[in-house]
Amino acid sequence: MNKNSGSLVKRLVGHQLFIPILAIILLAVVNLINDPGFFRITVGTNNAGNTVLSGYLITILDFGSELAILALGMTLVTAAAGGQDISVGATIAITGSAMLRILCGGVARPEKIAAPIIVAFLFGCVVGMLCGAFNGALVAIFKIQPMIATLILFTAGRSIAAWINNNELPIVPDPRFAYFGGFIPGIPIPTTVFIAAACIVIMLLVLKFTNLGLYTQAVGINENSARLNGINPTKIKFLAFVILGLCVAVAALIKVSRLSTINYSVIAKDIEMDAILAVALGGNALSGGRFNIMASILGAYVIQFLTTTLYKFNVSSDALAAYKAVVVILLVVFSAPIVREKIGKFGRRRASAREARG
Amino acid sequence: MEKKRKNSIFTKLSDTNMLLLITIVVFFAMYIGAVVFLGGGFKKPQTLFNILNANAALIITACGMSIVMITGGIDISVGGVVALVSMCCAVHLDFGNGSVPTSILIAVGIGIAFGVVQGFLVAYLEIQPFIVSLAGMFFARGMTTIVHTAPFNVAHEGFNKLKQTRINVPGMGSLNKKGIYVPAYIEIGVVVALLVIIIFFIVLRWTKLGRSFYAVGGNQQSALMLGINVKRTRFLSHLICSILAGIGGYVYFLHVGSGSASHAVGLEMNAIASSIIGGTMLTGGVGNVIGTLFGVLSLSTIQNIVSSAGLDQAWWTGITIAAMLCIFLLIQSIVMAQKKRALRSDS
Numbered sequence: 001m002n003k004n005s006g007s008l009v010k011r012l013v014g015h016q017l018f019i020p021i022l023a024i025i026l027l028a029v030v031n032l033i034n035d036p037g038f039f040r041i042t043v044g045t046n047n048a049g050n051t052v053l054s055g056y057l058i059t060i061l062d063f064g065s066e067l068a069i070l071a072l073g074m075t076l077v078t079a080a081a082g083g084q085d086i087s088v089g090a091t092i093a094i095t096g097s098a099m100l101r102i103l104c105g106g107v108a109r110p111e112k113i114a115a116p117i118i119v120a121f122l123f124g125c126v127v128g129m130l131c132g133a134f135n136g137a138l139v140a141i142f143k144i145q146p147m148i149a150t151l152i153l154f155t156a157g158r159s160i161a162a163w164i165n166n167n168e169l170p171i172v173p174d175p176r177f178a179y180f181g182g183f184i185p186g187i188p189i190p191t192t193v194f195i196a197a198a199c200i201v202i203m204l205l206v207l208k209f210t211n212l213g214l215y216t217q218a219v220g221i222n223e224n225s226a227r228l229n230g231i232n233p234t235k236i237k238f239l240a241f242v243i244l245g246l247c248v249a250v251a252a253l254i255k256v257s258r259l260s261t262i263n264y265s266v267i268a269k270d271i272e273m274d275a276i277l278a279v280a281l282g283g284n285a286l287s288g289g290r291f292n293i294m295a296s297i298l299g300a301y302v303i304q305f306l307t308t309t310l311y312k313f314n315v316s317s318d319a320l321a322a323y324k325a326v327v328v329i330l331l332v333v334f335s336a337p338i339v340r341e342k343i344g345k346f347g348r349r350r351a352s353a354r355e356a357r358g
Numbered sequence: 359m360e361k362k363r364k365n366s367i368f369t370k371l372s373d374t375n376m377l378l379l380i381t382i383v384v385f386f387a388m389y390i391g392a393v394v395f396l397g398g399g400f401k402k403p404q405t406l407f408n409i410l411n412a413n414a415a416l417i418i419t420a421c422g423m424s425i426v427m428i429t430g431g432i433d434i435s436v437g438g439v440v441a442l443v444s445m446c447c448a449v450h451l452d453f454g455n456g457s458v459p460t461s462i463l464i465a466v467g468i469g470i471a472f473g474v475v476q477g478f479l480v481a482y483l484e485i486q487p488f489i490v491s492l493a494g495m496f497f498a499r500g501m502t503t504i505v506h507t508a509p510f511n512v513a514h515e516g517f518n519k520l521k522q523t524r525i526n527v528p529g530m531g532s533l534n535k536k537g538i539y540v541p542a543y544i545e546i547g548v549v550v551a552l553l554v555i556i557i558f559f560i561v562l563r564w565t566k567l568g569r570s571f572y573a574v575g576g577n578q579q580s581a582l583m584l585g586i587n588v589k590r591t592r593f594l595s596h597l598i599c600s601i602l603a604g605i606g607g608y609v610y611f612l613h614v615g616s617g618s619a620s621h622a623v624g625l626e627m628n629a630i631a632s633s634i635i636g637g638t639m640l641t642g643g644v645g646n647v648i649g650t651l652f653g654v655l656s657l658s659t660i661q662n663i664v665s666s667a668g669l670d671q672a673w674w675t676g677i678t679i680a681a682m683l684c685i686f687l688l689i690q691s692i693v694m695a696q697k698k699r700a701l702r703s704d705s
Contacts, residue, residue, distance in 0.1 A: 142691040145640045147488065149687065152680045155627060159676030273492055286486045318619060322500020325493040336483045
C-alpha cells in the first residue's frame with residue numbers, strides 16, 4: 001500500500017503532461033488569487049461593430065493560435081532532426097511579405113487587392129515550403145546541425161522580406177483580409193481559434209492515418225537502425241522541415257492579417273524561442289526521438305497563458321522576457337530527468353520511512 | 359600511387375587545421391580582392407584597424423563561444439550579457455558615483471554569475487545548453503530594461519578618458535585630404551581582444567584543461583573513460599564563455615560609451631557565425647580561436663565590401679552574411695565528407 005503511494009508520486013512526476021498541467025494549475029491559482037475577474041468572459045462589440053466575446057481567456061486562445069500552429073511543425077522537426085528551427089520568425093516575415101506582394105501587386109497603397117486572397121495564401125504556402133525545403137536540404141542532405149543550418153535564414157530572413165516588397169510597408173485595403181486575424185461578422189469567436197483547431201485536427205489525422213509519426217520517431221531515436229529497417233531518414237527529415245514551412249505560412253497569414261500590413265523587423269519577433277519553449281515545456285526531448293504533439297500544443301498555450309498573466313501584472317513588454325526566463329528555468333529544472341529522479345526517490349524514501357515507522 | 363598521396367594530404371591535416379586554413383585563405387583573398395578592385399579606403403591600414411576597433415568585443419565573445427562549441431555546447435546568452443553589462447556599468451558610473459575599476463569588477467561579476475548558473479544547469483542538471491542559454495538571454499535582455507529603460511551616454515570623466523585612449527601604430531599612418539599625416543590607431547579593447555586570443559590559444563593547445571575541452575566535445579563517453587571530469591569540464595567551458603562575455607561587454611561599452619537595451623542585438627548569432635566560419639564545428643571537438651579571430655575579420659570585411667560596393671541598402675548586409683555562412687557550412691560539410699571517404703579508403 002505504502003509502496004504504491006511512492007510509485008504513484010513517481011508516476012505522476014514522471015508523466016509527460018505533468019509539467020504543462022502543473023504550470024496551468026499554478027497560473028490559474030495565481031490569477032484566481034490576484035483577480036477572480038480574470039476568468040470572466042463578456043460579450044461586447046468591437047470596433048467594427050461585431051458582437052464578440054472578450055476576456056483574458058479568449059485573448060489567450062486568440063494569440064496562442066500562431067504559437068500552437070508553429071509548435072505542430074516544430075515538434076516534428078525536433079523529433080526527426082534532434083534540433084530546432086530557429087528561423088521560423090524570419091520565415092514568417094518572408095512568407096508574410098510574399099503574401100502582401102501578391103495582394104498589393106507591389107504598390108504600397110493600392111485601391112483594391114490585386115489578386116484573390118486564396119491565391120496570395122497559396123503562394124505564401126509555396127514560399128513557406130521552399131524556405132522549409134532549403135533548411136531541410138541543408139539538414140538532411142548536407143548533414144548540418146539544424147540550429148546552425150537555420151541560422152542562415154534567421155540572419156537573412158528579415159532582409160529578404162524587406163527586399164521582396166522593396167522596403168515598402170503595403171497596406172491591404174480589403175476588410176475581408178482582416179477576418180483571418182480577427183473576427184468574421186456574426187461569429188463571436190476569433191477566427192484564429194478555428195484556424196488553429198483546423199490545423200491541429202489535420203495534423204492529428206495525418207499522424208493517426210499515416211506512418212509519419214512512427215517513422216519520425218524511429219529516425220529521431222536511431223537514424224542508422226531506421227535506415228536498416230527501410231526508412232529513408234533523409235526523406236523524413238526533409239519532410240518535417242517542409243511541414244514546418246507550411247505551418248509557418250499559416251501562422252504568417254494570421255500575423256499579417258492582424259494588422260493588414262507588415263513590419264519586417266518586428267513581426268513574429270522572438271516567436272522561434274516561444275515555439276521551442278512550447279516543445280520543451282510539453283516534455284518532448286529536444287534531442288529528438290519520441291514526441292507527443294498534444295503536449296506541445298498544451299505547452300504553446302501555457303506560454304501564452306504566462307505572457308497574458310504577466311501583462312495582467314503590469315509587466316512592461318520589454319521586461320517581460322526576464323520574468324519569462326525565470327519561470328522557464330524553474331519549469332526546465334523541474335522537468336530535468338535528474339531532478340525528477342531525485343523527487344521520485346524522495347517520495348519513495350518517505351514512503352519507506354512511513355513503512356518503517358508503521 | 360597518385361591517389362595514395364592525395365589521400366595522405368587529406369588525412370595528415372587535422373580537422374582543425376584544414377578548416378582553419380580555408381578560413382585564412384578566404385580572408386586574405388577577400389581582403390586583397392577588395393584592395394585591388396575597390397581600392398580607396400581598403401588601401402589604408404586604418405581600415406583594417408577600424409574593423410578591429412569596431413569588433414574587439416565580438417572577437418572576445420566569439421572566442422568564448424568557440425570554447426563552448428568545442429566542448430559540444432552552445433551559449434546564446436552572450437549578446438544579452440553584453441547589453442546587461444554595458445547598461446549596469448553605465449548606470450553605476452553615472453548614477454552610482456562609481457569608478458572605472460569597480461565598473462570592471464561589475465562586468466566580470468555579471469559574467470561569473472551567468473556562467474555559474476548556466477554552467478551548473480547544463481553540466482550538473484544535464485539540461486540542454488540551448489534552452490538554458492535561451493532563458494539566460496531572455497533574462498539578460500529583460501534585466502537590462504529593468505535596470506534602466508532609456509538609452510543614455512555616459513558622462514563619467516575617468517571613463518571617457520579611458521574611452522578616448524588611442525594607441526598609435528607606428529609606420530601605418532596615412533596622409534589625409536589636407537596632406538597632414540594621421541597616425542593609425544587602435545583602441546584599448548583591441549589589445550584586450552588580442553591578449554584573450556593569445557591566452558586561450560595557449561590554454562587550448564598546451565594545457566590539460568584545454569585538451570579536455572576537445573576530448574569532451576569529441577566524445578563524452580571516451581573522455582569519461584580517460585578519467586576526465588566531464589561535468590566539471592562542461593561547467594568550466596560555460597563559465598569561461600560567460601566571463602569572456604562579461605569582459606567583451608565591457609570592451610563593447612568602452613567602444614560605444616553608452617548604455618542601451620538595444621545594444622548588441624544579434625551579437626550571439628554573429629559570434630556563432632564567426633566561430634563556424636573560423637572552423638569550429640557545432641558537433642564539438644573541432645575548433646581553434648585563431649580561426650575565430652579570422653572568422654570575425656572575414657565577417658566584418660565582407661560587410662565593409664558590401665557597403666563600399668554601393669549596395670548600401672540595409673538588407674544586403676544580412677543577405678551577404680547569410681550567404682557567406684551558407685557557403686562556409688557547405689565547404690565544411692563537403693570537406694568532412696571527403697575526409698571520411700579518404701580515411702575509409704586508406705584503411
